[in-house]
Amino acid sequence: MSKRRKSRPAGTQPGPGGRQSGPGGRRSEGTGRRSGATGGRPASSRRPAARADRKAVTARPRPVGWISVLAVVALLAAGLIGLAIYSGQRDDDVATPASATADGTGVVDGNGPVTVEIWLDLHCPHCATFEEAAGELLDRMVADGTITRVQHPVAFLDRASTTRYSTRAAGAVGCAADAGAHPGYVRALLAAQPPSGGPGLTDDELIEVGADAGITDPGFAECVREGTYRGWTQQVTAHAAREGVTGTPTVRVNGEDVPATAEAVQAAVARARPGS
């Protein structure tokens, strides 16, 4: 680089614009070219200082390269810091509600031979629509022993509220599962769904919805207030993403994706029934 600079003809010396040259020899070369093109003064009229300047610059290798190296290091470090923060945020030791699946990623009711899994976010309007349309049908199929219903309350939409409502509400579903009442509680929460963009329901309101849905267990209120299943919600959410669930509601009947409508679910369950 310095060789190139030494051999640069006088007419292309960095003029006043040369001060702008940044890290990297090529960069200052570009400037030199440009200032020459925009009418740099002829060498003869240059102040002697400019000449001395150039000498000094060529005499000592400029440390500019280090700035680029530092920038690259900063970018790499930033990526690693992100990874470190993320892995620090993960709770590995989480409490799992009663009536959770064996891997702890959903809450179960019923024990029929066909498994209907529903991934839902309590702040997702289409999940409320689906529950309204298909909830009672699924209740009946649970009751008559046709299906096992697994609900995965995920927190995809934490940013749709100012209070991470998705996480808090999903955790409250875990609390309701401990009280043996999660299907009714999910329905009540979806019916009481707060608008997107606001603060969502407070913890007290989450408890109130539970009381209205018939949850009288005093442990429920405590569980909601303490956020006992916050870590569990993270686990459910990560599992959903790993399973390729990228939106809610996602419905699977015996592992097969099914459109989130009552008719589609009914048809899929009928097909999946043993002996049919």
Add this chain to the structure above:
Amino acid sequence: MVPWAGTAGRLLLGGVWLAAGVAKVGDLAASGRAVHAYRLTPYDVSVAIGAALPMVELVLAALLLVGVATRVAATVSALLLAAFVTGIASAWARGLRIDCGCFGGGGDLAEGVDPAYLSEIARDLGLLVVAMFLVIYPVTRFSLDARLASQRRVRS
């Protein structure tokens, strides 16, 4: 003219990185899910990209807004933008219906919401042009690069 245009481009690109980084950094898990929604990488890789990307975007924003190591920042910006364009185009080509997750959000779109692939790609291509301009002409007004260079002159 060119240094001034470079300053404008630097501030624009830096501002976009700042907005994108800030929007994602508060929920790194969501950022990982947004990456996974492209269905291009295994889950653990998606999560790693999702956790690292917002921080890289913020550092790029800082470098560009201050105007230090402009060529490096612009080169990395151009590479990232090219990757984004490729990812969005690939999602489009495979018929996925996702939000690009460029400024937070991401994931599959709800029924009845149309993907905005064309405008997302157009935006990123526009920014790619700006980044490439800065790679070629990294010398801009009001930059720390310029200040450092002039200081070195005074010292030496």
